[in-house]
Amino acid sequence: MNQDLFFEQVWDLTREIPKGRVTSYGAIAKAIGAPNLSRMVARAIGACGNARPPVPYHRVISSNGTLSGDPSSTQKRQQLLEHEGVEVRNLKIQNLKKIFWDPLNDL
DNA sequence: ACGATGACTCTTC
């Protein structure tokens, strides 16, 4: 399916996220060329288990800096982010503006 | 085929 291509792009972009940095669904979707396909990005991340090799989907969050999903998963991602040096508080990014990474800016 | 739902985002109040 052509849809898988979209997934691959999302995964590839997510893999390019530097350590200690996070990005949002909208940023990825925009970088691919689909600003309103944020939901599809979320689905792609949810299907990252199908990606080879797997992607650090824990670096992908919502635009408001919250870890979406169920606590069982979000909690684990929070620990991973904290382990990478990202300040997270109650499933929410603290210095989001500071650690936010934009694939289009690619600093 | 139709309606409802969802790891989202944006604009407006």
Next chain:
DNA sequence: GGAAGAGCCATCG
């Protein structure tokens, strides 16, 4: 700054 409504595409009942 927080809450509400509308838009988006794909999957499920």
